[in-house]
Amino acid sequence: MTKKRVYEFAKELKLGSKQLMKLLNDLDIDYKSHMSSLSDEAVNKVKDHLKKLEQPQDKQKEANSNKVKSDEEKKKKLQKKNKSKDQRKGKTKGTQQNNAGPRSRKNEIVKAKVEEIEIGESISVQEYAKLLGIEATDVIKKLIGLGVMATLNNEIDAETAQILGAEYGVETKIKEPEKPEELEDIEDKPEELIERPPVVTVMGHVDHGKTSLLDAIREENVTATEAGGITQHIGAYQAQINGRKITFLDTPGHEAFTAMRARGAQATDIAILVVAADDGVMPQTVEAINHAKAAGVPVIVAINKIDKPDSNPDRVKQELTEHGLVSEDWGGETICVPVSAIRKEGLDTLLEMVLLVAEMQEIKANPDRPARGIVIEAELDKGRGPVATMLVLKGTLKVGQPLVAGSIFGKVRAMMDYKGRRIKSAGPSVPVEVLGLSDVPNAGDVFQVMDEKKARAVAGEIQTVKREEELRRSGKISLDELFNSMQAGEIKELNIVIKGDVQGSVEALGQSLERLSTDEVKVNIIHSGVGGISETDVMLATASNGIIIGFNVRPDNNARKAAEKEEIDIHVYRVIYEALDDVKAAMTGLLDPEFKEVVLGQAKVRATFKVPKAGTIAGCYVTDGKVTNSAKVRVIRNGVVVHEGAIDSLRRFKDDAKEVMQGYECGVGLENYNDIKDEDILEFYTFVEVQREL
Ligand SMILES: Nc1nc2c(ncn2[C@@H]2O[C@H](COP(=O)(O)OP(=O)(O)OP(=O)(O)O)[C@@H](O)[C@H]2O)c(=O)[nH]1
Numbered sequence: 001m002t003k004k005r006v007y008e009f010a011k012e013l014k015l016g017s018k019q020l021m022k023l024l025n026d027l028d029i030d031y032k033s034h035m036s037s038l039s040d041e042a043v044n045k046v047k048d049h050l051k052k053l054e055q056p057q058d059k060q061k062e063a064n065s066n067k068v069k070s071d072e073e074k075k076k077k078l079q080k081k082n083k084s085k086d087q088r089k090g091k092t093k094g095t096q097q098n099n100a101g102p103r104s105r106k107n108e109i110v111k112a113k114v115e116e117i118e119i120g121e122s123i124s125v126q127e128y129a130k131l132l133g134i135e136a137t138d139v140i141k142k143l144i145g146l147g148v149m150a151t152l153n154n155e156i157d158a159e160t161a162q163i164l165g166a167e168y169g170v171e172t173k174i175k176e177p178e179k180p181e182e183l184e185d186i187e188d189k190p191e192e193l194i195e196r197p198p199v200v201t202v203m204g205h206v207d208h209g210k211t212s213l214l215d216a217i218r219e220e221n222v223t224a225t226e227a228g229g230i231t232q233h234i235g236a237y238q239a240q241i242n243g244r245k246i247t248f249l250d251t252p253g254h255e256a257f258t259a260m261r262a263r264g265a266q267a268t269d270i271a272i273l274v275v276a277a278d279d280g281v282m283p284q285t286v287e288a289i290n291h292a293k294a295a296g297v298p299v300i301v302a303i304n305k306i307d308k309p310d311s312n313p314d315r316v317k318q319e320l321t322e323h324g325l326v327s328e329d330w331g332g333e334t335i336c337v338p339v340s341a342i343r344k345e346g347l348d349t350l351l352e353m354v355l356l357v358a359e360m361q362e363i364k365a366n367p368d369r370p371a372r373g374i375v376i377e378a379e380l381d382k383g384r385g386p387v388a389t390m391l392v393l394k395g396t397l398k399v400g401q402p403l404v405a406g407s408i409f410g411k412v413r414a415m416m417d418y419k420g421r422r423i424k425s426a427g428p429s430v431p432v433e434v435l436g437l438s439d440v441p442n443a444g445d446v447f448q449v450m451d452e453k454k455a456r457a458v459a460g461e462i463q464t465v466k467r468e469e470e471l472r473r474s475g476k477i478s479l480d481e482l483f484n485s486m487q488a489g490e491i492k493e494l495n496i497v498i499k500g501d502v503q504g505s506v507e508a509l510g511q512s513l514e515r516l517s518t519d520e521v522k523v524n525i526i527h528s529g530v531g532g533i534s535e536t537d538v539m540l541a542t543a544s545n546g547i548i549i550g551f552n553v554r555p556d557n558n559a560r561k562a563a564e565k566e567e568i569d570i571h572v573y574r575v576i577y578e579a580l581d582d583v584k585a586a587m588t589g590l591l592d593p594e595f596k597e598v599v600l601g602q603a604k605v606r607a608t609f610k611v612p613k614a615g616t617i618a619g620c621y622v623t624d625g626k627v628t629n630s631a632k633v634r635v636i637r638n639g640v641v642v643h644e645g646a647i648d649s650l651r652r653f654k655d656d657a658k659e660v661m662q663g664y665e666c667g668v669g670l671e672n673y674n675d676i677k678d679e680d681i682l683e684f685y686t687f688v689e690v691q692r693e694l
Pocket residue numbers: 204205206207208209210211212213252304305306307308339340341342343
């Protein structure tokens with residue numbers, strides 16, 4: 001018998017080369033590429049395995065023990081299988097066909113007991129078979145015919161189920177996916193509402209002076225009015241004019257505004273449109289006008305830079321009329337205030353106008369109810385964990401209260417106002433920095449205070465729905481993708497999970513990576529988030545046959561172990577363009593051999609000591625692997641890398657040590673780094689040369 005090459009054998013089995021190669025890996029069969037020859041033994045091992053998949057799992061044991069079946073019988077089954085596949089070749093959706101499963105020995109036509117079924121996003125093979133009233137073995141066999149390897153308990157996605165249904169002449173309806181439970185609002189009675197400060201967003205074209213205006217107002221109307229006060233940057237602040245307050249969202253540009261609107265939440269009551277008097281209405285000015293119009297938010301125009309000799313406020317007003325904003329002094333309704341952010345002129349008038357518009361808008365809220373509002377900014381702080389700037393829109397937020405923000409559960413541990421002062425409660429329109437969330441929510445997420453049990457349950461439900469949605473998008477067992485890769489024998493999509501230390505870089509990296517998509521390979525970001533790389537991230541990458549990219553974060557121990565087991569590639573970077581370069585190179589097959597990092601071990605810092613001349617020494621316990629005195633080291637705090645460098649000294653008791661194994665204590669000094677803290681994790685690694693692949 002001539003030896004079969006991988007791709008030939010794949011063809012014979014009607015599988016894609018990639019699929020077969022994955023199977024070979026699973027079965028520990030050695031091969032180099034799709035051109036490699038396979039031994040008879042390997043071929044039989046694969047065939048046996050496929051046959052086993054056709055049997056219900058509880059029968060598999062039995063099958064194993066009955067393994068000594070005659071070769072005759074084996075052949076028969078295979079023939080039957082190929083026959084049924086040949087029949088399928090000419091299949092069109094909706095045709096019913098003869099299907100002889102291994103257990104339906106008499107070639108009876110397999111017919112479903114129903115004409116129509118309704119399923120959710122996915123269904124297990126067992127349940128599916130039950131719904132149709134068909135032997136599960138028959139369903140598994142059909143799935144294999146379609147290139148999907150699934151056992152009884154595996155889930156198939158809705159699309160696969162539909163195509164499968166068509167084979168049995170059954171119409172498969174898909175239930176609308178459950179929407180993540182809305183964070184239910186409480187209705188307020190009109191008599192409960194009282195005035196609250198207006199929330200203002202500053203928008204405008206690049207360089208027209210948004211930041212300068214926000215800074216000028218902050219200096220004039222926040223710090224100056226209260227001697228010695230220093231404003232913190234928390235993404236929002238409150239200014240005072242004539243004893244009344246105005247809340248400014250301190251994120252210039254309409255990104256924040258649109259992100260919130262995209263989540264169906266609206267925090268802004270009034271938009272200040274900054275237009276430079278020397279430049280006039282520009283593309284982003286028009287964009288800002290359109291956003292405000294779409295959101296039904298009133299616009300006040302700040303005609304900025306009037307100090308400039310070539311400023312021409314009338315020209316600005318003229319141009320604004322073309323976009324439906326007619327200045328009051330020209331008989332229209334739009335308030336236009338000439339200002340100079342640099343000279344701090346016109347600011348008071350601008351703020352008075354904001355209050356005037358606010359009065360007309362009747363901006364009110366009920367302070368006496370569980371708080372509801374919006375996340376303005378959020379990040380993973382190296383020392384404090386998840387930190388979110390939140391704007392209370394209704395009710396009063398108090399320390400100790402449980403809440404759900406987006407899909408994140410939290411219990412307010414501490415709150416700071418925009419001056420960094422600790423506060424115990426925050427009423428409507430008050431921006432606060434909140435500690436105590438279990439994870440980092442997204443900017444624009446709505447938050448709602450509710451009782452703890454409910455908050456945990458709601459957050460859990462929303463997360464499940466979100467994860468299911470992500471899994472669905474990741475194309476797990478999606479026929480489209482399988483067929484594509486089967487036909488090409490190559491992967492057509494590069495699925496990536498991104499984790500990073502701050503939302504901004506995660507988003508930037510995601511967008512840049514997606515832009516690398518070419519006609520040949522599409523880059524999909526199937527999940528991105530802030531925080532260390534976790535086991536769930538690995539599971540997500542496994543489900544979608546993807547890779548993980550970490551930016552300034554590391555996998556935790558469980559994640560690393562899972563990644564090893566599932567053979568998931570994790571790549572970590574500290575510079576965005578390096579990540580982009582690598583992915584680009586992998587996509588064009590141009591990766592050079594590289595020195596790959598190998599993690600040697602981890603240690604936990606239990607105490608730190610200041611030693612004259614040597615600096616700070618970390619008293620550690622080696623929790624995993626080992627540490628060697630030549631290793632490189634990474635300091636990890638709350639899943640975030642805070643330092644990378646070399647080891648200066650490694651000691652056991654008083655003596656220098658070459659290496660210290662898991663389970664032992666040691667003292668570690670780092671080169672040029674003394675900021676080690678208790679509870680830090682030290683990760684030791686080294687480099688080996690390997691051929692690169694992504
Ligand atoms: N002469 C003059 N220059 C101003 C005034 N306001 C801002 N500028 C200048 O205009 C330039 C842009 O100002 P920014 O405040 O950075 O503008 P921005 O709209 O926030 O810009 P982006 O954040 O890049 O969109 C800076 O060089 C400011 O010094 C003003 O009232 N008069």
